[in-house]
Amino acid sequence: MSRENTPADQGEQSVNYAVVESAIQDAQDHLADAEEGIDNAFNDDLADIRRRLKQIENAVDESQDDEESQALGIVPAQLDYIQRAVEILQEQTGHDVLDDVERSLEAVEEHTERSTIEKTRWFAEVDGSPEVFSEKEVQAHRLKKVGDISGQSENYTLYAVPTPTASPEDKIAEFPADDNRADLVDVGPYFLTEKAEGGVV
Structure with missing residues (x-):
């Protein structure tokens, strides 16, 4: 799960957009591959994960286009949500078709968590169900x-x-x-x- 912003004296750095974009694309590709092995009963869950991955992708694109933009503010919470949703889906389906998705998400996290991100979304989990809030x-x-x-x-x-x-x-x-x-x-x-x-x- 994503952590709070790392203080500047502990190595904040700018986002490597090429690496992050590649990791997001990998996650999207692996999710599409995994869907073939997942029961249709989980289609809504998969669609939700796809939608949130797209939001992260759009935020990265916007931030890259405008260096002053706070677009990346949604990323930590949405990433926490997606990672937890994937874990839950793994547990519910009983197999490891989402392992590659998890690894790609870890790569996105690794390359964003040390950057300066002013959060605009917050993650919570209640009774095992994840959600993201705007405050x-x-x-x-x-x-x-x-x-x-x-x-x-x-x-x-x-x-x-x-x-x-x-x-x-x-x-x-x-x-x-x-x-x-x-x-x-x-x-x-x-x-x-x-x-x-x-x-x-």
Whole structure:
């Protein structure tokens, strides 16, 4: 997963656009190849990954055309989303047809994470479902709806947890009310929901 911007004194550098564009194209090509071995039931997931890869590609193109552009601001969060979506798809399909896609995404990450990127999107994962938000502080009800809830979101408590495999007992913060605001940088990006009367959803 993409990390926070590396401070300038730790080796920030400009993006090597040729390398990044090649890695994105590789990811797109490998995804197209992998689709032949994936059940049609996952077509919507694949289309979502394709769409987000295209957004990254467009952002790189825009940034290259205008060096002052903040177009790359969407890249870290969208890359986190795609990487997690690919991992989930791997788990659901039970085979490794997406391994080449994962390697290409790692190459995109490697060549963007050390550059100066002012983030304009933030990644979160709720009950194992990834999402991207346009602000770093998100109301709890929006995060709850990303998760695996049924009925009214006000009947659920949102927990920030340290890892995707953590449990509510590991919480680092909790947001019981829908209008609570969770900072995806301070406490995110991993969350769980739990119904008020108990039991992880």
